[in-house]
Amino acid sequence: MPEMTYAAAIRSAIEWEMEHDPRVFIMGEDIGVYGGAFGITLGLVEKFGKDRVRDTPIAEEGIVGAGIGSALVGMKPIVEMQFSDFIVNAMDQVVNQAAKIHFMFGGRMTVPLVIRGPAGAGTGAAAQHSQSLEAWFHHIPGLKVVMPAFPDDARGLLLSAIRDPNPVIFFEHKLLYKTVGEVPDSYEGIPLGSGVIRRHGSHATIITYSLMVHRTLEAAERLAAKGWDLEVIDLRSLVPMDIDLVVESVKRTGRLVVCHEAVGRGGVGGEIAARVMESEAFDYLDAPLLRITGLNTPVPYSPPLEEAFMPSVDRIAQTLETWLECEVVTQ
Amino acid sequence: MNRATEQAISKDATLEEAIRWFRTMLTIRRFDETIDELFASGKVHGTTHLYIGEEAVATGIIGALDSGDVITSTHRGHGHNIALGGDVRAMMAELLGRETGYCRGYGGSMHIADQSLGNLGANGIVGGGLPIAVGAALGFVMQKQPKVVVAFSGDGALNEGAFHEAANLAAIWRLPVVFVVENNLYGMSGSVKEMFAIGHLAERASGYGIPATMVDGNDVFSVWEAGSQAVQVARSGGGPTLIEAMTYRYKGHSKSDANRYRSREEIRDWRKRDPITHLEQHLSSHGVDHTMLNEIRDEVVQVIADALKYAEESPWPNPEILEDSVYTREDKTGA
Numbered sequence: 247m248p249e250m251t252y253a254a255a256i257r258s259a260i261e262w263e264m265e266h267d268p269r270v271f272i273m274g275e276d277i278g279v280y281g282g283a284f285g286i287t288l289g290l291v292e293k294f295g296k297d298r299v300r301d302t303p304i305a306e307e308g309i310v311g312a313g314i315g316s317a318l319v320g321m322k323p324i325v326e327m328q329f330s331d332f333i334v335n336a337m338d339q340v341v342n343q344a345a346k347i348h349f350m351f352g353g354r355m356t357v358p359l360v361i362r363g364p365a366g367a368g369t370g371a372a373a374q375h376s377q378s379l380e381a382w383f384h385h386i387p388g389l390k391v392v393m394p395a396f397p398d399d400a401r402g403l404l405l406s407a408i409r410d411p412n413p414v415i416f417f418e419h420k421l422l423y424k425t426v427g428e429v430p431d432s433y434e435g436i437p438l439g440s441g442v443i444r445r446h447g448s449h450a451t452i453i454t455y456s457l458m459v460h461r462t463l464e465a466a467e468r469l470a471a472k473g474w475d476l477e478v479i480d481l482r483s484l485v486p487m488d489i490d491l492v493v494e495s496v497k498r499t500g501r502l503v504v505c506h507e508a509v510g511r512g513g514v515g516g517e518i519a520a521r522v523m524e525s526e527a528f529d530y531l532d533a534p535l536l537r538i539t540g541l542n543t544p545v546p547y548s549p550p551l552e553e554a555f556m557p558s559v560d561r562i563a564q565t566l567e568t569w570l571e572c573e574v575v576t577q
Numbered sequence: 578m579n580r581a582t583e584q585a586i587s588k589d590a591t592l593e594e595a596i597r598w599f600r601t602m603l604t605i606r607r608f609d610e611t612i613d614e615l616f617a618s619g620k621v622h623g624t625t626h627l628y629i630g631e632e633a634v635a636t637g638i639i640g641a642l643d644s645g646d647v648i649t650s651t652h653r654g655h656g657h658n659i660a661l662g663g664d665v666r667a668m669m670a671e672l673l674g675r676e677t678g679y680c681r682g683y684g685g686s687m688h689i690a691d692q693s694l695g696n697l698g699a700n701g702i703v704g705g706g707l708p709i710a711v712g713a714a715l716g717f718v719m720q721k722q723p724k725v726v727v728a729f730s731g732d733g734a735l736n737e738g739a740f741h742e743a744a745n746l747a748a749i750w751r752l753p754v755v756f757v758v759e760n761n762l763y764g765m766s767g768s769v770k771e772m773f774a775i776g777h778l779a780e781r782a783s784g785y786g787i788p789a790t791m792v793d794g795n796d797v798f799s800v801w802e803a804g805s806q807a808v809q810v811a812r813s814g815g816g817p818t819l820i821e822a823m824t825y826r827y828k829g830h831s832k833s834d835a836n837r838y839r840s841r842e843e844i845r846d847w848r849k850r851d852p853i854t855h856l857e858q859h860l861s862s863h864g865v866d867h868t869m870l871n872e873i874r875d876e877v878v879q880v881i882a883d884a885l886k887y888a889e890e891s892p893w894p895n896p897e898i899l900e901d902s903v904y905t906r907e908d909k910t911g912a
């Protein structure tokens with residue numbers, strides 16, 4: 247299987263859809279000759295021209311809205327947010343317009359729009375360029391939210407996102423762009439809403455997504471050397487969420503951990519926990535929930551502060567170990 | 578200042594002021610050159626936007642302000658803060674992420690601001706400072722304080738909705754705001770030619786009923802004159818003005834870029850119109866001694882070198898208190 251970076255995998259999905267569907271186009275700030283702030287669209291304007299790889303002014307609300315309008319009349323726009331934080335400037339169009347149009351007009355219209363861009367901390371970009379805002383969008387009925395962790399998923403899920411008739415928020419992690427992985431030579435797409443068990447285990451189920459999949463897997467490996475056997479589930483998409491996979495796993499392990507980089511308060515982890523409480527897995531729980539998340543702060547700049555903000559492999563492993571010692575041994 | 582006793586060098590600017598501007602502009606340049614080197618050698622993480630080539634804009638505009646006036650700054654804000662008289666040691670320490678930095682290491686390059694000197698904030702969000710500037714002006718008016726607010730922005734920021742809403746508010750309430758647009762011909766890679774359907778950004782002001790002027794942003798005297806006039810209008814209740822200052826950034830948009838969106842010739846031509854060289858020539862032609870200018874240059878180099886040393890020797894901030902830093906000290910209710 248060919249290997250490629252997460253960034254190249256994203257590009258390949260955009261390129262494939264643009265080649266095969268004339269309705270697909272992409273617009274955003276500096277995505278033409280500049281190739282995008284993270285190089286995702288490098289080479290695309292040369293291949294498809296300025297009409298379909300459209301450089302825009304710095305006007306997030308305008309370009310998201312323009313994406314919606316074009317979608318309403320039959321186009322399939324991909325709108326790049328240079329940093330996912332800037333989607334905040336477009337919130338009316340995202341939340342009050344894109345998310346609601348299908349429902350509010352009684353199902354007469356659809357908005358096949360993808361808004362994609364880099365999320366997450368770890369690059370020293372500070373408070374306004376490092377957020378993980380998925381919980382906001384996950385809260386809004388009408389939006390789908392996708393956050394891949396590996397190159398093959400990045401391609402497969404983006405293909406499905408572009409083909410989806412609903413607005414999809416597609417958050418990529420900056421620290422994953424250069425990671426390399428095998429990507430099958432297939433452009434079938436991966437259905438939104440299917441999670442994957444990345445590691446099988448019996449002591450606890452850790453639910454995670456995006457960059458934290460990698461850190462959680464590494465922490466689980468470390469703890470394996472100490473005799474702990476952990477299951478790690480990569481959700482891949484938050485809306486729709488593969489809750490059946492989560493429930494089945496928790497029924498087997500009896501313990502639930504959620505791990506995400508986003509601020510813990512009001513985070514997606516709380517929703518996952520609530521859905522497990524509501525399910526038949528409740529009767530199987532042997533321990534209180536453990537959440538490992540970003541601190542309840544904006545993302546700080548200085549390296550030691552930023553490191554403290556994000557769950558690191560060390561923090562994940564240590565927190566898990568303390569919790570496991572307390573919850574598993576004492577029974 | 579008693580102008581009658583001092584030699585006029587350009588309209589009303591005195592030689593003394595011009596020499597001070599020379600020092601400021603050199604300080605901005607040397608500071609940002611040092612930051613450029615630190616990034617190139619991987620000593621600083623994150624990103625930064627350098628003001629090299631644009632020094633005359635911040636220097637001339639801020640030279641027209643009185644103490645007590647305030648500004649809002651941008652992602653390209655080092656020059657604004659230095660022109661206000663900011664402490665380059667605390668700026669350098671912030672870039673190096675140290676406890677002694679302006680933001681205690683919490684903010685980094687895009688958030689350096691000395692509030693005690695009237696800098697209400699550099700901003701990572703394009704256009705984010707513009708409505709805030711309007712609000713500051715509103716606050717001053719409501720408190721009957723005769724203060725002026727300068728809202729710095731780039732050309733690209735004029736396409737954000739925030740600019741339009743801010744401009745209209747300032748106009749209808751006749752607020753003491755001076756919108757200073759640093760037109761360096763590009764917002765990242767987006768050229769003004771492609772991103773605007775008007776020739777001059779100053780034209781946009783008329784749609785809001787705001788008077789506007791264009792100046793050579795590489796000539797500190799022109800900038801200062803336009804700034805002084807706009808500030809005077811604002812202070813006397815005449816409302817906002819927009820100044821479009823034509824300038825150019827020498828370096829890439831952020832820490833570096835491949836310059837795929839502009840030509841070498843264009844960069845070379847603008848470098849020939851360097852704002853510091855221009856001022857230096859002006860000073861020499863008015864009899865200022867070269868040794869004196871060179872002394873200033875050496876002093877500036879030393880000041881920046883000291884700042885770097887200070888920053889490097891400063892302690893790192895303590896991660897333990899992060900979660901206690903989100904709300905004001907007295908208020909822990911959000912925890």
Ligand SMILES: Cc1ncc(C[n+]2csc(CCOP(=O)(O)OP(=O)(O)O)c2C)c(N)n1
Pocket residue numbers: 275304306328332335626652653701702703730731732733734735759761763764765830
């Ligand atoms: C809301 C928002 N959109 C996009 C960006 C990314 N960005 C940072 S600076 C910049 C260009 C700004 O251009 P301009 O206003 O002309 O200022 P200049 O950089 O030229 O000084 C862009 C697109 C941002 N920081 N905030």
Ligand SMILES: [Mg+2]
Pocket residue numbers: 731732733759760761762763764765
């Ligand atoms: Mg610009």
